[in-house]
Amino acid sequence: MQPAPLARFIDTHPRLFVLTGAGCSTDSGIPDYRDTEGAWKRTPPVTYQAFMGEERTRRRYWARSLVGWRHFGGARPNGTHHALQRLEAQGRLELLVTQNVDGLHHRAGQRQVVDLHGRLDQVRCMGCDWRQPRDVFQQELDRLNPGWACLEATEAPDGDADLETTQFDDFRVPPCPACGGVLKPDVVFFGENVPRERVMLAMAALEAADAVLVVGSSLMVFSGYRFVHAAARAGKPVAAVNLGRTRADPLLSLKVEQPCAQALAFLLA
Numbered sequence: 001m002q003p004a005p006l007a008r009f010i011d012t013h014p015r016l017f018v019l020t021g022a023g024c025s026t027d028s029g030i031p032d033y034r035d036t037e038g039a040w041k042r043t044p045p046v047t048y049q050a051f052m053g054e055e056r057t058r059r060r061y062w063a064r065s066l067v068g069w070r071h072f073g074g075a076r077p078n079g080t081h082h083a084l085q086r087l088e089a090q091g092r093l094e095l096l097v098t099q100n101v102d103g104l105h106h107r108a109g110q111r112q113v114v115d116l117h118g119r120l121d122q123v124r125c126m127g128c129d130w131r132q133p134r135d136v137f138q139q140e141l142d143r144l145n146p147g148w149a150c151l152e153a154t155e156a157p158d159g160d161a162d163l164e165t166t167q168f169d170d171f172r173v174p175p176c177p178a179c180g181g182v183l184k185p186d187v188v189f190f191g192e193n194v195p196r197e198r199v200m201l202a203m204a205a206l207e208a209a210d211a212v213l214v215v216g217s218s219l220m221v222f223s224g225y226r227f228v229h230a231a232a233r234a235g236k237p238v239a240a241v242n243l244g245r246t247r248a249d250p251l252l253s254l255k256v257e258q259p260c261a262q263a264l265a266f267l268l269a
Helices: 004-012 050-051 055-072 079-089 136-145 196-208 222-233 258-268
Strands: 018-019 093-097 114-115 120-126 131-133 154-156 161-162 185-186 211-215 238-241 254-256
Touching: 004 211, 004 238, 004 254, 004 258, 018 196, 018 222, 050 055, 055 136, 079 093, 079 258, 093 196, 093 211, 114 196, 120 136, 131 136, 196 222, 211 222, 222 238, 238 258
Parallel strands: 018 093, 018 211, 093 114, 211 238, 238 254
Antiparallel strands: 120 131, 120 185, 154 161
């Protein structure tokens, strides 16, 4: 059933700044992080400091990623992504800023996208900035660690997999072929700063927009919450589609507590 208040909000504000989170991709089979109260459902992700500072942490990360990538890398856009792409096609979207690293907005045909936290489908060297597609790096991990990709594990957010009882001491992670440096997925880890140019680009679009639509985010992480806070300070109305509490609840003009694809289905009618 069409959520009339949300439809009115979108019709009334033709230049939307859209901010998306993990709730957009759950219908694509990618788990989210938080429960309806905004608390972690699982152990928080690895931090930048731990990844860069500990070889054992890097082995554990890449082993779990090798197993998880076969599912994550094959995810496809769902109704939420297609509905938001329709908004852009209608000329009603100033910019879409996503906190997700799955690239599904791009696969749905979205053009005006800022990947706030980067993309998991790229690997980069932290020494010389050499880059490689994640699919190619997966082949190298498979070659060095035969049998790992066939392990069964529970899927986790961001291409991760639950392998808590597995030993990682013998797992081999290749160095950068250009300089021998540390290879890291091209995403912003916890404890790492979002590149300034992405924030500036998003803030400029927010200034030009007349309202904000949050889709599938609890906004518990400041990197996303900052845009809603800035919108509220500027007197711009904010609507959110999210199951459960968000950090910005007191700032919202409208809140729709429904699954994202269900709430936005009217855009595809």
